Amino acid sequence: MAAVDIPAKHDMAHGDDHDHDHEHHQSFIRKYIFSEDHKTIARQYLFSGIFWAFLGGALSLIFRLQLGFPKMDMTFLKPILGKWIQEGKLDPEFYLALVTMHGTIMVFFVLTAGLSGTFSNFLIPLQIGARDMASGFLNMLSYWFFFLSSVIMLTSLFIETGPAAGGWTVYPPLSALPQALNGSGMGMTMWLVAMAFFIVSSLLGSINYITTVINLRTRGMSFSRLPLTIWAFFLTAVIGVLSFPVLFSAALLLIFDRSFGTSFYLSEIYIGGEALHYVGGSPLLYQHLFWFLGHPEVYIVLLPALGITSEIIATNSRKPIFGYRAMIGSMMAITVLSFVVWAHHMFVSGLNPFLGSIFMFLTLIIAVPSAVKAFNYITTLWRGNIVFTTGMLFSIGLVSVFISGGLTGIALGNSAIDIQLHDTYFVVAHFHLVMGSASFFGLMAGVYHWFPKMFGRMMDDKLGAIHFWGTFIGVYLVFFPMHYMGIAGFPRRYYSFTGFEVWKELYLDLTGFITIAAGFTALFQVLFLYNFIHSIFRGRRAPQNPWRSNTLEWTAPINPGHGNWVGEIPSVYRWPYDYSKPGAKEDFIPQHIPLWETPESNLSHEIEPGAVGSGGEKVAMDRQGDIEAPTIVNNKEEKGRIDVADSDKKE
Amino acid sequence: MTSIILGVGVVLIVVILAMIFRVQSLISMVRGTPTTRETTSNKVNAVMWMVFLVLGTIGAVWSSIVAAEYFLPEASSPHGRKTDDLFWITMGITGAVFFATHVLLFYFPWRYQFRENRKASYYPDNNKLEVIWTVVPAIVLTLLVLSGWKVWRDITTEAPEDAVVVELIGQQFQWEIRYPGDKHAVIGKSRPELGAFDFRLIDANNIVGIDYTDENSFDDFMAREIHIPKNRPVLLKIRAKDVLHSVFLPHFRVKMDAVPGMPTNFWFVADKSTEEMRAELNNPEFNYELACTEVCGRGHFSMRKILIVEDEAEYNKWVAAQTPWLSRNRGYLSKVPDNLREKALRVIGPEEGPSSTDSVPAEDAASVPAPEAKKTVKMVSNPGASVEKPKTAQ
Numbered sequence A: 001m002a003a004v005d006i007p008a009k010h011d012m013a014h015g016d017d018h019d020h021d022h023e024h025h026q027s028f029i030r031k032y033i034f035s036e037d038h039k040t041i042a043r044q045y046l047f048s049g050i051f052w053a054f055l056g057g058a059l060s061l062i063f064r065l066q067l068g069f070p071k072m073d074m075t076f077l078k079p080i081l082g083k084w085i086q087e088g089k090l091d092p093e094f095y096l097a098l099v100t101m102h103g104t105i106m107v108f109f110v111l112t113a114g115l116s117g118t119f120s121n122f123l124i125p126l127q128i129g130a131r132d133m134a135s136g137f138l139n140m141l142s143y144w145f146f147f148l149s150s151v152i153m154l155t156s157l158f159i160e161t162g163p164a165a166g167g168w169t170v171y172p173p174l175s176a177l178p179q180a181l182n183g184s185g186m187g188m189t190m191w192l193v194a195m196a197f198f199i200v201s202s203l204l205g206s207i208n209y210i211t212t213v214i215n216l217r218t219r220g221m222s223f224s225r226l227p228l229t230i231w232a233f234f235l236t237a238v239i240g241v242l243s244f245p246v247l248f249s250a251a252l253l254l255i256f257d258r259s260f261g262t263s264f265y266l267s268e269i270y271i272g273g274e275a276l277h278y279v280g281g282s283p284l285l286y287q288h289l290f291w292f293l294g295h296p297e298v299y300i301v302l303l304p305a306l307g308i309t310s311e312i313i314a315t316n317s318r319k320p321i322f323g324y325r326a327m328i329g330s331m332m333a334i335t336v337l338s339f340v341v342w343a344h345h346m347f348v349s350g351l352n353p354f355l356g357s358i359f360m361f362l363t364l365i366i367a368v369p370s371a372v373k374a375f376n377y378i379t380t381l382w383r384g385n386i387v388f389t390t391g392m393l394f395s396i397g398l399v400s401v402f403i404s405g406g407l408t409g410i411a412l413g414n415s416a417i418d419i420q421l422h423d424t425y426f427v428v429a430h431f432h433l434v435m436g437s438a439s440f441f442g443l444m445a446g447v448y449h450w451f452p453k454m455f456g457r458m459m460d461d462k463l464g465a466i467h468f469w470g471t472f473i474g475v476y477l478v479f480f481p482m483h484y485m486g487i488a489g490f491p492r493r494y495y496s497f498t499g500f501e502v503w504k505e506l507y508l509d510l511t512g513f514i515t516i517a518a519g520f521t522a523l524f525q526v527l528f529l530y531n532f533i534h535s536i537f538r539g540r541r542a543p544q545n546p547w548r549s550n551t552l553e554w555t556a557p558i559n560p561g562h563g564n565w566v567g568e569i570p571s572v573y574r575w576p577y578d579y580s581k582p583g584a585k586e587d588f589i590p591q592h593i594p595l596w597e598t599p600e601s602n603l604s605h606e607i608e609p610g611a612v613g614s615g616g617e618k619v620a621m622d623r624q625g626d627i628e629a630p631t632i633v634n635n636k637e638e639k640g641r642i643d644v645a646d647s648d649k650k651e
Numbered sequence B: 001m002t003s004i005i006l007g008v009g010v011v012l013i014v015v016i017l018a019m020i021f022r023v024q025s026l027i028s029m030v031r032g033t034p035t036t037r038e039t040t041s042n043k044v045n046a047v048m049w050m051v052f053l054v055l056g057t058i059g060a061v062w063s064s065i066v067a068a069e070y071f072l073p074e075a076s077s078p079h080g081r082k083t084d085d086l087f088w089i090t091m092g093i094t095g096a097v098f099f100a101t102h103v104l105l106f107y108f109p110w111r112y113q114f115r116e117n118r119k120a121s122y123y124p125d126n127n128k129l130e131v132i133w134t135v136v137p138a139i140v141l142t143l144l145v146l147s148g149w150k151v152w153r154d155i156t157t158e159a160p161e162d163a164v165v166v167e168l169i170g171q172q173f174q175w176e177i178r179y180p181g182d183k184h185a186v187i188g189k190s191r192p193e194l195g196a197f198d199f200r201l202i203d204a205n206n207i208v209g210i211d212y213t214d215e216n217s218f219d220d221f222m223a224r225e226i227h228i229p230k231n232r233p234v235l236l237k238i239r240a241k242d243v244l245h246s247v248f249l250p251h252f253r254v255k256m257d258a259v260p261g262m263p264t265n266f267w268f269v270a271d272k273s274t275e276e277m278r279a280e281l282n283n284p285e286f287n288y289e290l291a292c293t294e295v296c297g298r299g300h301f302s303m304r305k306i307l308i309v310e311d312e313a314e315y316n317k318w319v320a321a322q323t324p325w326l327s328r329n330r331g332y333l334s335k336v337p338d339n340l341r342e343k344a345l346r347v348i349g350p351e352e353g354p355s356s357t358d359s360v361p362a363e364d365a366a367s368v369p370a371p372e373a374k375k376t377v378k379m380v381s382n383p384g385a386s387v388e389k390p391k392t393a394q
Helices: A009-025 A028-033 A038-068 A075-084 A092-128 A136-156 A186-215 A228-259 A283-317 A324-337 A353-381 A390-412 A415-421 A425-455 A461-487 A508-538 A616-625 A642-649 B002-031 B040-070 B078-111 B127-155 B274-281 B312-321 B330-335 B338-348 B362-367
Strands: B164-171 B174-179 B221-223 B226-229 B233-240 B245-249 B254-258 B264-269 B288-292 B305-310
Touching (some): A038 A092, A038 A508, A092 A186, A092 A228, A092 A283, A092 A425, A136 A186, A186 A228, A283 A353, A324 A353, A353 A390, A353 A415, A353 B127, A390 A425, A390 B078, A415 B078, A415 B127, A425 A461, A508 B002, B040 B078, B078 B127, B078 B264, B164 B226, B164 B245, B174 B305, B226 B312
Parallel strands (some): B164 B233
Antiparallel strands (some): B164 B174, B233 B264, B245 B288, B288 B305
16 A cells, blocks of 8 residues: 555655646646646535535525415515416426425535535545545546536526426336426436436546545555544445446436336326336336435435544544444444345335335344444543534534434334335434434534635634524424424425315414524525635634644645645554543644654553554554654655555555 | 515625624634633533523423324324334334433533543543443334334235225326225125226226226226225225325325336225214314325325225115216227126116216215315316316426
8 A cells, every 4th residue: 555655755755846846837727627636626526515505405495485385475586486486376396396406406416426525535635645536537527527417407497397306216107207297308307317427426436535545545544543534435435336326227227218118117107198108117116226326325425424523523522532443333334234224215115015024124223333323422522621613513413413313213214103104294304304414514514624624714613603503403493393294194295285184274383483494594504605705715824733633634734735745645653533642741642643752641552562452563563664753744854664564565 | 575675684684794793703813813722602602502402302392292282193093003102102212312312412512611621531432332332222123123013014914805995096186996896796706806907998988997808897986085984904906097106094094105007005994984083083074085195296285085984884885876887888888898798787787867977976976075175186077087188297
């Protein structure tokens, strides 16, 4: 690994200079648009993600107006929505389109691309000590495929027949038959094409993340010293590589059914006054393929958020993350189990009930590693010395919504209970908390925490705190009451409930309340946007290590250039969670500080050569190799360190 | 007008907030970076967790007590009461965990907020604890799964042989209802059986595609609302004509997708008649309802049917009063194979006046003051016509 990382000291120094010079000559287009620098690409993902988040949120506000105030005159939206407002009423089909696009945008464009795309790109090289991703070119392609996908998806919002409207899961036959739904015409075609490009983007990204984590770690950065963020991004990428191709095939078969007359998903359909030619297909096949991605996708959006949270909670509790190995183990268990629970979305789809039983068992198993993670977070807070940075606030908030939403999953994962709750607001409440809000909180925590590294300036922490508390309270006000509606049986994706005796009189004030709470929450996001943009240009200049964090990215220059570190990449001598170590002068010891510089705080197993634990063997060898400690800033002298590489290879 | 005022108000508030922020950030710039992390804002945030915990608990308890009135509409099936029990047991356990974890999660930040004179404990792991909180949830979950699995298994067993069969056919945007009829003895069968169907046989009148080459079809009749007997197993045979739909009977805890090309089913027992529920809920207007819970297009929210549970005697009377679809649509006798035509005529009896395509008896229609969904789907008195109506989606 070291061989890839640093081929030879001589070339390295040379390379740096070269990089340095290069940067000045880079044209604007190569530097900011078609950039191969992982940090620029990360920022591109972040800006795109924020754009999509506001758009997706705005769509939800429109349909919340319809749900909360069904009698409302919506003529004032006519300038934006045009013919989708008829006589002051929202078109019921456009309502479905809004729901569909809100889901698609939030799940894929915000919480997959915006979260993973931003932080995997930004943090993997910086935290493992690499100059860039394994392939900067593929990384650039990844962003621009995503951009292309975004353009197509965005365009579909404006076409005459409207965007896809069959729900974000776009189940056929509804999504396959334009005669069944306007949105299943051109809008659906664009949805599929956009998703195909999105998948290409995601795969290029994931392959890069995996390769980089495996091959480009700096000296001493063994897997057992990786920050949990990197573990999370790594496992997320593994899930993505294994599951997104299945969605691709699902989409491809759907394209065939729609355009080339095949019958993969369609069978025995009579619509619009004629019997169609399709026979032998199965709509359930699509559901299986979709959820084979769809469920891992939940973890694709959630794991990076959990990784970010682990890092931030440890840093700001000034305490090692509790159960580092258990955390990794849980994430690995989640990674594996996420592939064997998909059919719990299909308990009442006509699936064989025996399979239903199997998937119920598997589903509830996955609750165990999730519970372990939650307990570990809480224990990390215990007897900490907690600094409430905005990132920390969002991280604790994440743990809260993760628990709240996760617990209702235990009810839903039970197929007998799911009969009543399936496709009701209970499900909506569940996944908006555990997946939507938790990942969103992770995204926000990450933005606040790594903003100084991204832009060299600090975001305002008072505005941040207001943003957090408004969002945290708002999210609970919106989603907590939805459980009540779900328990009362309210089906999701309903334009209105007035048609049914059982629901039409119920919770009229509650639906309005939820809508108001959603608007309230949205206002605080505007505050975030202001803080974000303002701080990029006018924020306080960031110090070298604003959160006194141990991870490697804070050893890079405040505004890292292309190549991240000037001169040599620091080596790593310890795990990333040496916070408040007994005997240490400060309450943190960064990863690049060698053990021999901290004799006062070393634990017994850290000094004896050959001791098991956190790499005692390597420490001993490091010692022989490195007489001088590498410092944060470039250490120009050549040091014969090649021998260290051998010890690392054994890992 | 109101919106303009609101808009101006919002803008003003934003401007004021921006000013406050500007002043505040200028002040903080003058003060410089704080030398301690034990700041006022750190204390405020620490206290906020406790405030949130207290107010949140009050809010959650109060609101769920208020909302509980409508939780899980009164169950009218034995299996429904079992799943309700499971649900409340699960909610009880998860609710306790929810509360306990949140108390800790919000108490710790307050209790262990930053103090300059304190150092956090270096406490990286404890295998015993990890094992405990792996094993305990695993055991609890196993118990929950096992109890759920037992109920699920019972619900999804094969329907008893004597179950009353009702066919529900989903289409955009209404349900069609077909019964096997009660003239099975005429064709020498011991039990009522639904006739075969084929989607290619669907036309403007035969809207569910009844196949008249099957003798079981002869006495099949269509209904405008679902009637089922009390305390007898009812087997719903479910299919869809166009896209996915889903049968949802909230009071019976019944839900099953309707899938084109793949008939599904769900059986249950209704043990409270409509009349009994009306008395129990003190609501003379009460009716059991059928809703669609799989998004199926524009009119998804309006796919409503009424379900009536009555005593077996009343039910039998109702069935006896229905006329086979074939006897009202004698033109379809031509679809019956020659060798079965005589049988068919025996089942449907002699012609009674002018043939009508209306499959719903008049007295039945009168007994239902059904406030059907108004929006896009009008109640169609002639179900055959619904196919010919141009759909909005086209």
